[in-house]
Amino acid sequence: MDHTNPFDVGWLDPKLAPVLLAIIVLAVVGTTILFGCSVVAYSRRRSPRYLLITIVLGLLVARSITGLGTVFGLVPMTVHHLVEHSFDFTIAVLVLYAVYRSGSDADRTGLESEGD
Template sequence: MHHTSPFNLEWVDPQLTPVLLAVIVLAVVGTTTLFCIGLVAYLRRRSTRYLLITVVLGLLVTRSLVGLGTLFGLVPMTFHHLLEHGVDFSIAVLVLYAVYRSGPGDERTPTESNGD
């Protein structure tokens, strides 16, 4: 595997390369920012629900970095697809599990949570 310029990839339309590069860089910056916010929230709350969401955000960062690596020729396209579809599935499972864990037992009315 060798490093290439995203402007020399045969599977990317040269006119769309700058747009694709910008979108992926924004995705990396955005998901990393969200992951950091999620990590701070988890460290403050220390609950399983916050941990699950933080892991999901970490997977989104991984997914974005793999896309960037693919654009620069560092990640083969086959590995890119295998990893990204696996990450998509993992995200779906973790989000559904977080929703399941926060079922009716966690719901409180405002008066119950105030101790009235």
């Protein structure tokens, strides 16, 4: 793939290319800002939950950059699908694990306070 112009990619309708490009650029900017905030929060809290959220947001940044690379023809569609769907699965597992950990700590705190 040697496309470098998103308006020239065969799988993308030229009329929709500006919309897709704008959405992906906003996703990259937004997830990068959130990732930066999560790094700051983790550096202050140093807890496993904050680390999990930081990793998840880092994966979202990488996912968005992969999408941008695909639009510019730098990432083949097969690699795009492998990376993005793998990241989707990993993000879901990490979020569910964070929720699980959160619930178990809350349960323990509730049991400790009832026993006092």
